Amino acid sequence: MTSETLLTVDDFSVVYDVDPPVEAVRHVSLALQRGEILGLAGESGCGKTTLAYGIQRLLKPPAVITSGRAVFHDESGEDIDINALDADAMRAFRWDKVSMVFQGAMNALNPVASIGRQLEDVFLTHRPSMGRAERREECAGLLDLVGVGRERMRSYPHELSGGMRQRVMIAMAMALRPQLMIMDEPTTALDVLVQREILEQISDLRSKLGFSVIFITHDLPLLLEISDRIAVMKDGVIVELASALDIYSDAQHEYTRRLLSSFPSLTGERGDFIRGSESTPTTTEAAL
């Protein structure tokens, strides 16, 4: 029987060892459930991306993990301490168990290779025993799954729209049926209409395939709609972690409330203070 917790992050800290050192992530602990979408919210520089990279050991010097560990509870029942993996084990672990969709990922495709070939690379590397026909079929199936369609196998990235390229990246991240996908602002560069389609797709696929998602963005209204739980980060610390509904209706931390109030409501009344009343200088900018 597999445990219900997929990933345990315990007392995790990352320091950028520059002068003076920057404590980007400070003693973060959290437990991610199997099949859960966890939103990670915060503004630029709060440490959300550093945390996400850190737990997969994707950071390079001067970043140093100074404390804590991330333990992955594999569906086989094995507990994997990600920090303890050697280089080969780490390479096998990444993408197979945890994959990532990067910010601006749609621009990360190789312009001179067809998207089918780029998808095949994933299987060539991680499933070398797989036959050619099976590999092709897997890739075609993935493109169908994300709504790009198998007929685009031979297309080059420039022949696809930004939204389609982003879907190709999501297909690539799902190729090995990972148990966790980490998405760093996957839709920020896209139109709201395209963004909505992709979010619905991620949500559908999650129900179908049962993977967990850590979804990183500064767009709190969006997280409120798609997440099961939301962690709000500020200055390297998770200041609040609660269900989306609790964050929305009963935020405990003053910073969470300030973030929420930074977004005028689309259809509600909140936000009227822009039109009408005088503004007060913002506290965040008061200190130079």
Next chain:
Amino acid sequence: MTTLDFRNVTKRYRVRGSGDMLALDDVSFTLTSGQTIALVGQSGSGKSTIAKILTQLERATSGEVLLDGEPIPHRGPGLRRYRQRVRMVFQDPFASLNPYHTIRHHLERPLRLDKVVPADEVEDEVRALLTRVRLDPDATIDRRPHELSGGQRQRVAIARALASRPELLIADEPVSMLDVSIRLGVLNLLADLQRESNLGVLYITHDLATARHFSDEIMVLHHGVVVERGPADDVILRAQHEYTRALRGASPDPDKHFADPSGRAVTRS
């Protein structure tokens, strides 16, 4: 009272190999002092083409742009005078300020070039401009852009736009590059300045929520055509056009998401 008439403007771009691209198709609107119009639509809808034609960075293929009834001059001192009256604030405050120059330099240039005030009053005017955008002159005037936060930089860009005492401001996504917690501060500043100086503002954005709260009217642009326009609340809450409804449906709206079956939003404590 200043009136800018955008009248039956069509813009075609030549695209090599695939004929013309119709970026704007017979678009008309009027912006007057004291009024804020939001222009919304997804990428490629033609929003920025309108901004470029208004600032004469592009010319309309047909139709005309009139300021107080006069066509915009295409060159020379007339164009210069027009650009003093109709100013632009760009999206990216990291790109629109010159990293080599101090904030003083950025604000002195338009004051000197447009001879807004006599030379011996330039320094005082620079300080007054910084104060107007709620920056501390002593703490900012000798700094360079990289020493300021994104919000502070955008405030400097707004001060620069105000230097020539314009009557109309074209703001193309002025807050989308800023951190969320300072966006409202900058929008509130624009709203205050607009009231203080009776500015007319064209607010170009893809964010329906701020468009609704910040502006008097909203125009929805789709494939170069204005498909809907009207008072801000009407366009968002009682959208008539299918495309406006699609845009609204796609925008995150937690209030609706968490609304209980009786239709009442969950109250936030």
